[in-house]
Amino acid sequence: MVFLPLPLNGWSFDYYLSNKVIYGLLPKLKQLRVLSLSHYKNISELQDSIGALKHLRHLDLSGTNIKRLPSVVCKLYNLQSLLLSDCKFLTESPEEIGMLVNLRHLDISGTQLLD
Numbered sequence: 001m002v003f004l005p006l007p008l009n010g011w012s013f014d015y016y017l018s019n020k021v022i023y024g025l026l027p028k029l030k031q032l033r034v035l036s037l038s039h040y041k042n043i044s045e046l047q048d049s050i051g052a053l054k055h056l057r058h059l060d061l062s063g064t065n066i067k068r069l070p071s072v073v074c075k076l077y078n079l080q081s082l083l084l085s086d087c088k089f090l091t092e093s094p095e096e097i098g099m100l101v102n103l104r105h106l107d108i109s110g111t112q113l114l115d
Helices: 019-028 048-052 071-075 095-099
Strands: 034-036 058-060 081-083 105-107
Touching: 019 048, 048 071, 071 095
Parallel strands: 034 058, 058 081, 081 105
Antiparallel strands: none
């Protein structure tokens, strides 16, 4: 199962996602393998329920307003790709990030994590 953003118009790269989707639908998608919330400007934090998506292999949060990665992300043992590029407000990542033994691609370009 895949969740990818779809633009409402062809000119804007800023998307907005209903809270019903974020808090209601996403936690129920237990078999989700790919989740892209890329450029959803109303995403400023991840809910702890993301840790229940055990089958997740690719997580794209690039271009969101997320400020920190919660430690529950480190429970996503099957995660292979974590894209955080252009998360300009991202200042914190969990120390346990090394527990993601299957992580092959981590993009933190354009974040404050490099400072």
